[in-house]
Amino acid sequence: MDPVRNPYNPGAGSRPYALVGRERELGAFDVAVQRLTLGRPAKSMLLTGLRGVGKTVLLNEFGLLAERQDWVHQPIEARENIDFPRVMATTVRKAALRLSVGHRTGERLRRTLGALRSFHVTWDIPDAGTIGVEPFAGLGDSGVLEADLGELLVELGELGKERGVGTLFTIDEMQYLSTDQLAALVQGFHTVAQRDVPVLLAGAGLPSLLGLIGEARSYAERLFDFPRIDRLDHPAAIAALTEPAAEEGVRWEPAALDLVVATSRGYPYFLQEFGKQSWDLADHVDVIGLADVEIAVPLAVAELDAGFFRVRIDRTSDNERAYINAMAALGDGPHRSGEIAESLGLSARQASPVRDRLIRRGLCYSPRWGEIDFTVPMFNEFVRRTM
Numbered sequence: 001m002d003p004v005r006n007p008y009n010p011g012a013g014s015r016p017y018a019l020v021g022r023e024r025e026l027g028a029f030d031v032a033v034q035r036l037t038l039g040r041p042a043k044s045m046l047l048t049g050l051r052g053v054g055k056t057v058l059l060n061e062f063g064l065l066a067e068r069q070d071w072v073h074q075p076i077e078a079r080e081n082i083d084f085p086r087v088m089a090t091t092v093r094k095a096a097l098r099l100s101v102g103h104r105t106g107e108r109l110r111r112t113l114g115a116l117r118s119f120h121v122t123w124d125i126p127d128a129g130t131i132g133v134e135p136f137a138g139l140g141d142s143g144v145l146e147a148d149l150g151e152l153l154v155e156l157g158e159l160g161k162e163r164g165v166g167t168l169f170t171i172d173e174m175q176y177l178s179t180d181q182l183a184a185l186v187q188g189f190h191t192v193a194q195r196d197v198p199v200l201l202a203g204a205g206l207p208s209l210l211g212l213i214g215e216a217r218s219y220a221e222r223l224f225d226f227p228r229i230d231r232l233d234h235p236a237a238i239a240a241l242t243e244p245a246a247e248e249g250v251r252w253e254p255a256a257l258d259l260v261v262a263t264s265r266g267y268p269y270f271l272q273e274f275g276k277q278s279w280d281l282a283d284h285v286d287v288i289g290l291a292d293v294e295i296a297v298p299l300a301v302a303e304l305d306a307g308f309f310r311v312r313i314d315r316t317s318d319n320e321r322a323y324i325n326a327m328a329a330l331g332d333g334p335h336r337s338g339e340i341a342e343s344l345g346l347s348a349r350q351a352s353p354v355r356d357r358l359i360r361r362g363l364c365y366s367p368r369w370g371e372i373d374f375t376v377p378m379f380n381e382f383v384r385r386t387m
Contacts, residue, residue, distance in 0.1 A: 001282040007244035008275035010303075013056035016272055018243035021236030022058055025227050029062050029202065033069050036166050036198040044189055044201035046174070048209050049229035051376045052269035052308065055204035058229065059170040062202045066168040071198075072098045072160075073168045078176040080360075084184070085123040085145060092116060092152050095167045099159050108162050112155040115139035119152055146184040150191030157197025166198025174205035175212060175362060182216035190223055204229075206375045208365040231266035231377070240271050245279075245288065255290040263297055267377045269308065274300045301385075309382040312363055321387065323354045324363075328383035333373035340372065 007017045025047070032042035045062075047055045063073040074091040096112045103109075114136030119125070122141045135141065139155065140148045160166045171177075177185070185201070192199045201224075203209075213220045232240060241260060242252055260278065264270035277296035282288045313324065326343045327335060341351035355372060358364040365375050374380060 001250070001279050001285060001288075003280050005248050006276055006279045007248055008272045008279060010269060010272035010276055013060060014272075015057050015060065016054075016240060016244070016268065017247070018240050019057065019061065020239045020243070021232040022054065022061075022229075025058060025229070026061060026065065028225065028227075030065050032200060033066055033071060033166070033168070036200060037069060037071075037164070039161070039196060039198075041193065041196055042200070043193075043223065043225045045203075045225045045227065046209065046213065047202070047204040047227055047229050048207050049204075050207065050267075052267050053229045053231060053377075054268045055229050056172055057268075059172055059202055059204050063168060063170055066166075066200070070165045071168050072165070073170065076169065076171045078171055078173045080176050082176065082181075084177065084181045085119070085149075086125045088149060088152070089116060089119055089123070089125050091169065092156055096156055096159055099156075099163050099165065099167065103163065106162075108159050111136055111139075112159045115152055115155045119148055122148060145180070146187035149184050149188040153188050153192050153199050154195050154197055157192055157195065157199040160198045166200060168200045168202060171201065171203040172205075173362070174203045175209045177212075179212065179216050182212055186213065186217040186220045186223065190217075190219070193223060206362055206365050207367065208359065208375075211366070232268060232271070233266065234261060237261045237264070237266040237271055240268065241275050244275075250279075250282075250286050250288065253287065253289045256288050256293045259290060259293045259297070265377065270300075270304065270377070273304055273308075276300075277303070305382055305386060309376065309379060309386075312376055312379070313387075316358075316361075316363075319354050320358055323351065323358065324383055325387055327364075327372070327374065328380040328387070330380075332380060334367045334371040335373070337370055337372050 009016055029045060035042040047058060049055055063075060066073050072095045074095050076087060076091060093116055096109065100109050113133045117133045118135040119140035121135055122143055139151050142148055156167055189201050210226060238257055238261065241257060245252060260274045264274050274296065277300040278288050278293045281296045282292040313321065322344060323340065326340045327333065337355055338348045341348045344351060359366065362375055364372050366372055
């Protein structure tokens with residue numbers, strides 16, 4: 001089958017041609033944008049889920065939905081050791097200037113940039129385009145990050161309200177933010193919610209984000225919706241495969257579909273990889289059959305091993321790999337941390353530093369107290385195949 005026409009798109013954050021099974025999240029977000037545009041309250045949204053389920057794709061879709069409403073979209077990707085005040089100051093400035101395109105400079109913009117200038121001075125951030133703007137005393141200059149960030153976001157929201165539009169911040173990989181940074185973010189958007197200004201946060205992170213947010217601020221659950229993004233159910237997984245093919249005049253044999261869905265377990269990234277390989281190997285020009293998929297499966301698994309899985313362990317230490325091997329040997333998780341330590345001949349206290357490092361790196365998470373699991377679907381199978 002012609003590889004040029006291949007409609008399957010395995011890639012980090014790459015939008016599939018058929019975005020299925022996420023209608024509820026997209027609909028809820030669209031309603032939130034519309035409500036805030038009308039001056040009515042709406043909750044921000046934090047997506048959680050394993051890797052490869054499409055959280056980044058959804059964040060990108062949220063950005064497109066907001067832009068269709070003439071909102072400004074400012075994407076951020078969190079990482080370890082992020083300079084959070086600087087990143088937020090930079091994105092707020094960009095948003096303020098974009099909100100003002102086509103408008104005359106007025107008092108509201110000067111006030112917003114003045115607050116931003118105060119924030120730069122207070123947090124010792126190199127100037128990012130506010131030269132010539134005087135600091136606005138009393139805004140963004142308390143030296144308490146959660147208070148200063150809240151004031152900055154409110155000023156941005158008031159600017160957007162004057163223009164009749166809003167600002168969306170999307171933050172991916174939020175589990176890398178520290179407790180203090182998460183606390184500042186939660187408190188900042190708490191202040192925004194109290195003022196009913198059109199500023200919205202859509203974030204995404206691994207399942208551990210729920211616990212981290214709760215530790216940062218106990219009332220966070222009242223400020224945000226927390227959709228859990230999981231594998232696709234069977235009908236949605238079938239649609240993810242058949243709809244793109246149908247657009248190209250190609251059909252799938254039912255047995256071929258069943259094998260791909262069963263092997264991928266409905267995880268969106270894996271569906272795209274198996275679909276891509278099956279398409280490229282298909283003998284006929286208008287049908288993908290069971291024999292095609294049977295040949296494609298080992299090739300797709302090899303591609304996942306070399307890319308999606310391998311990148312997760314390239315920088316792990318010998319001790320971390322030993323822990324990973326011990327987890328994988330126990331089969332599908334979650335597993336008790338004590339059981340893993342015992343299999344390594346260690347006490348739980350001796351093994352906990354390695355366990356904590358794997359969690360900080362985003363390779364593992366703790367679904368419940370005393371338990372641990374991989375953040376990557378089917379990772380234990382990869383470990384047993386290759387390590």
